Amino acid sequence: NAGVTQTPKFRILKIGQSMTLQCTQDMNHNYMYWYRQDPGMGLKLIYYSVGAGITDKGEVPNGYNVSRSTTEDFPLRLELAAPSQTSVYFCASRGGQNTGELFFGEGSRLTVL
Amino acid sequence: AQSVTQLDSHVSVSEGTPVLLRCNYSSSYSPSLFWYVQHPNKGLQLLLKYTSAATLVKGINGFEAEFKKSETSFHLTKPSAHMSDAAEYFCVVSDMGRGSTLGRLYFGRGTQLTVWP
Numbered sequence: 001n002a003g004v005t006q007t008p009k010f011r012i013l014k015i016g017q018s019m020t021l022q023c024t025q026d027m028n029h030n031y032m033y034w035y036r037q038d039p040g041m042g043l044k045l046i047y048y049s050v051g052a053g054i055t056d057k058g059e060v061p062n063g064y065n066v067s068r069s070t071t072e073d074f075p076l077r078l079e080l081a082a083p084s085q086t087s088v089y090f091c092a093s094r095g096g097q098n099t100g101e102l103f104f105g106e107g108s109r110l111t112v113l
Numbered sequence: 114a115q116s117v118t119q120l121d122s123h124v125s126v127s128e129g130t131p132v133l134l135r136c137n138y139s140s141s142y143s144p145s146l147f148w149y150v151q152h153p154n155k156g157l158q159l160l161l162k163y164t165s166a167a168t169l170v171k172g173i174n175g176f177e178a179e180f181k182k183s184e185t186s187f188h189l190t191k192p193s194a195h196m197s198d199a200a201e202y203f204c205v206v207s208d209m210g211r212g213s214t215l216g217r218l219y220f221g222r223g224t225q226l227t228v229w230p
Binding site for chain 1: 122147156157158159203217218221222
């Protein structure tokens, strides 16, 4: 009963480094999302995917890339980390039924120094 | 365009007293509205949802919300607060209503609920 699993939970990066946040779900959901959460700002959509091989930009995509080679996995890549990318990142998924309900991972806290 | 405004960034109540978290929405069509809760260092969990059925929606843990179209509001209430209710609460609107299958959610900025013993 894992649901949505994110790794790592915490990471500190230096400016200019690269890293990938991993997200996997075991619910066979087609739709997957990456959000970032900043204090007092709610959640902002970075990228989303409606199925394997299909991705698109959300509200704040700059500085990030994604891929969706399988239904289960939706990694988020930061190529050149900047302090502005210090945030908590949440991966989420949903099934095909149009309820709007998302299932969230527990988050990945990233600090860029 | 869809958006939500949470009118209070922080709400403090005593245990056993009522909770009211306020949310106003903006939508160009019949919206789908949600309340999510986030406990410290956890992901978000769905509390309740409104999808154009009954205007009074009951959720988990004794929470409920009433959709009022005339006031464009979707306030979250609970008759009696419990210590375990201390968390951050997000009001959310979805673009599902205009026939989109995307299911993009637009989040409010959150209301931090503190419950005093």
